[in-house]
Amino acid sequence: xxxxxxxxxxxxLVVVALVIIKALVAFTIVVVGVIFMIxxxxxxxxxxxxRIGPNRAGKWGMLQTLxxxxxxxxxxxxxPDRSDPLVFxxxxxxxxxxxxxxxxxxxIGGSFTGGNDGRVEIFGxxxxxxxxxxxxxxxxxxxxSSIAVYGVMLAxxxxxxxxxxxxxxxxxxxxxxxxxALGLSVVAVxxxxxxxxxxxxxxxxxxxxxxxxxxxxxxxPFAIFCVAATAELNRPPFDLVEAEQELVGGFHTEYSSxxxxxxxxxxxxxxxxxxxxxxxxxxxxxxxxxxxxxxxxWGILWFTVKLxxxxxxxxxxRATLPRYRYDQLMDLGWKRLIPLSLGWLLLxxxxxxxxxxxxxxxxVLAGGLAVLFISGALLFAAIRVAEGRxxxxxxxxxxxx
Amino acid sequence: MGYFDxxxxxxxxxxxxxxxxxxxxxxxxxxxxxxxxxxxSRYEDGMEKCIGCELCAGVCPARCIYVRGADNxxxxxxxPGERWxxxxxxxxxxxxxxxxxxxxxxxxxxxxxxxxxxSFTNRDDAIYTRSELLVDDDGRPQKLPWEDWxxxxxxxxSAWMRATSPNGSAAYEGRISWSGELGYGVRxxxxxxxxEPDLAPPKDLEARVDSRYGDDDTAVGERASDYEPAGPxxxxxxxxxx
Numbered sequence: 164x165x166x167x168x169x170x171x172x173x174x175x176l177v178v179v180a181l182v183i184i185k186a187l188v189a190f191t192i193v194v195v196g197v198i199f200m201i202x203x204x205x206x207x208x209x210x211x212x213x214r215i216g217p218n219r220a221g222k223w224g225m226l227q228t229l230x231x232x233x234x235x236x237x238x239x240x241x242x243p244d245r246s247d248p249l250v251f252x253x254x255x256x257x258x259x260x261x262x263x264x265x266x267x268x269x270x271i272g273g274s275f276t277g278g279n280d281g282r283v284e285i286f287g288x289x290x291x292x293x294x295x296x297x298x299x300x301x302x303x304x305x306x307x308s309s310i311a312v313y314g315v316m317l318a319x320x321x322x323x324x325x326x327x328x329x330x331x332x333x334x335x336x337x338x339x340x341x342x343x344a345l346g347l348s349v350v351a352v353x354x355x356x357x358x359x360x361x362x363x364x365x366x367x368x369x370x371x372x373x374x375x376x377x378x379x380x381x382x383x384p385f386a387i388f389c390v391a392a393t394a395e396l397n398r399p400p401f402d403l404v405e406a407e408q409e410l411v412g413g414f415h416t417e418y419s420s421x422x423x424x425x426x427x428x429x430x431x432x433x434x435x436x437x438x439x440x441x442x443x444x445x446x447x448x449x450x451x452x453x454x455x456x457x458x459x460x461w462g463i464l465w466f467t468v469k470l471x472x473x474x475x476x477x478x479x480x481r482a483t484l485p486r487y488r489y490d491q492l493m494d495l496g497w498k499r500l501i502p503l504s505l506g507w508l509l510l511x512x513x514x515x516x517x518x519x520x521x522x523x524x525x526x527v528l529a530g531g532l533a534v535l536f537i538s539g540a541l542l543f544a545a546i547r548v549a550e551g552r553x554x555x556x557x558x559x560x561x562x563x564x
Numbered sequence: 565m566g567y568f569d570x571x572x573x574x575x576x577x578x579x580x581x582x583x584x585x586x587x588x589x590x591x592x593x594x595x596x597x598x599x600x601x602x603x604x605s606r607y608e609d610g611m612e613k614c615i616g617c618e619l620c621a622g623v624c625p626a627r628c629i630y631v632r633g634a635d636n637x638x639x640x641x642x643x644p645g646e647r648w649x650x651x652x653x654x655x656x657x658x659x660x661x662x663x664x665x666x667x668x669x670x671x672x673x674x675x676x677x678x679x680x681x682x683s684f685t686n687r688d689d690a691i692y693t694r695s696e697l698l699v700d701d702d703g704r705p706q707k708l709p710w711e712d713w714x715x716x717x718x719x720x721x722s723a724w725m726r727a728t729s730p731n732g733s734a735a736y737e738g739r740i741s742w743s744g745e746l747g748y749g750v751r752x753x754x755x756x757x758x759x760e761p762d763l764a765p766p767k768d769l770e771a772r773v774d775s776r777y778g779d780d781d782t783a784v785g786e787r788a789s790d791y792e793p794a795g796p797x798x799x800x801x802x803x804x805x806x
Binding site: 207210211212213214215218479482483484 | 583
């Protein structure tokens with residue numbers, strides 16, 4: 164596969180201008196998206212809790228986010244006496260930058276039907292509707308979401324205060340744990356698409372809904388990715404990082420004014436980008452049927468619809484589920500999601516190899532599932548034995564095996 | 565589907581009717597005995613009801629009332645009685661709106677309105693003086709600059725808020741036996757009170773007094789037994805020495 168057709172004929176001034184315009188437009192989309200998302204979340208949450216929600220600023224309270232932003236900017240910017248000045252100032256940027264950078268690799272439009280690869284023509288140049296398409300797109304995604312951990316960790320550490328520190332320790336442990344499950348479920352997608360580039364992943368899913376990775380990988384990696392992404396975003400039910408009732412707000416307790424605003428921005432930016440990534444990796448990105456009119460509009464439309472569905476789901480989760488206990492969170496991550504995604508990855512790998520080698524498909528499937536089941540049973544037996552031993556260590560007798 | 569029932573619950577809420585009343589835009593009807601800020605009432609002929617007896621100040625648990633009485637000027641009396649309250653101050657930084665002053669007032673002079681939306685920004689404003697508390701010539705409370713009223717808010721606010729009957733006897737509770745009020749006349753009964761003014765004692769008065777005070781009709785404190793060690797009937801086991 165080749166890269167963005169924009170660079171096929173060398174780089175001149177128009178190309179540079181186009182890249183800058185694309186970056187600006189993407190940034191605008193994300194920021195406007197955040198403004199929308201905060202309002203949307205508060206409104207939907209209010210609906211689900213039988214309240215009214217913001218309704219003062221603008222029609223249906225749509226300008227509430229702007230009003231909050233203006234308020235935050237004009238608040239006093241405090242820095243605790245014992246904080247580390249440089250790191251304290253750096254942390255919010257470390258939070259915001261990765262959130263935006265992830266969005267740059269998301270294809271947000273273009274027609275993928277009938278063999279098209281989603282290119283559109285702007286200023287006489289053909290290009291894809293995404294800011295960048297690095298050949299290592301998925302790796303870039305994982306790298307950036309790891310950097311976001313630094314923002315949280317450094318913010319908590321540099322505050323020189325105990326609750327933020329506790330919050331950030333929780334945060335980094337949680338994010339690192341779920342990073343593994345996240346990565347392993349993405350590998351399944353990469354295995355099917357045969358490429359790390361997000362654009363190629365979308366192209367591989369085009370044509371029919373059966374090509375979408377959510378179906379092609381048999382749903383399990385999709386479910387794991389969704390759970391891990393929710394944990395990665397520190398959204399309920401995995402919002403132990405902020406846990407107002409326990410940690411007074413977690414890592415950003417000592418932040419005020421626009422610095423706090425940037426964490427807030429990053430959080431919602433991450434929600435949007437992560438939803439966009441789920442749509443890209445599993446739900447075919449902007450691909451979908453073109454009913455009438457120009458094709459590239461339908462791409463944007465399908466992408467927006469899919470994105471909104473996920474944003475709504477995140478709010479729905481928040482309205483419904485109580486927060487996980489910390490040990491439950493770790494159990495779920497390490498003892499369930501990681502083994503499951505690893506096993507599923509091996510199963511998909513076995514099926515692929517069987518197809519290439521011409522083995523009988525039902526046989527491979529049955530054998531793979533049997534191995535998966537047996538090893539799963541062994542794993543859970545091992546976990547139970549370990550728990551029983553620990554229990555015996557603590558209470559002096561074997562009761563819980 | 566036990567795991568997913570919760571999602572159904574939250575989703576269903578979206579289509580439920582909202583019960584929120586959008587407060588500053590619309591106000592809900594207030595309870596009958598809502599305790600708001602006080603007013604100093606006047607009789608129907610415009611005379612002030614307050615006689616400066618200071619009972620309200622005496623009973624106030626928050627010590628927020630300050631009253632001074634003086635003899636009425638003979639040629640231009642302010643109140644029908646002998647004396648009038650020439651200083652009357654309530655400090656709303658202290659007032660707990662317990663309504664004991666209203667209970668104590670022998671002339672129904674101090675009553676509580678249903679208005680509670682007043683937010684002063686300095687301590688002087690928090691102390692309502694006699695001229696601010698007094699109802700105007702139409703019997704309506706005065707609107708002070710820091711009070712938030714809407715059209716019609718003051719209509720039913722000069723209210724008789726006493727829990728017991730005006731003459732202090734519980735036997736009269738729920739019966740109209742109060743005096744007329746400037747701008748309102750003799751106010752109608754509220755929910756739970758009987759209709760027409762009825763100044764005659766209730767028919768079962770004797771029975772009710774008997775059931776409370778015993779067989780003779782001397783009041784509590786007038787009988788010698790009130791000051792003796794508790795008798796066998798009310799002893800509860802401790803005064804059993806005959």
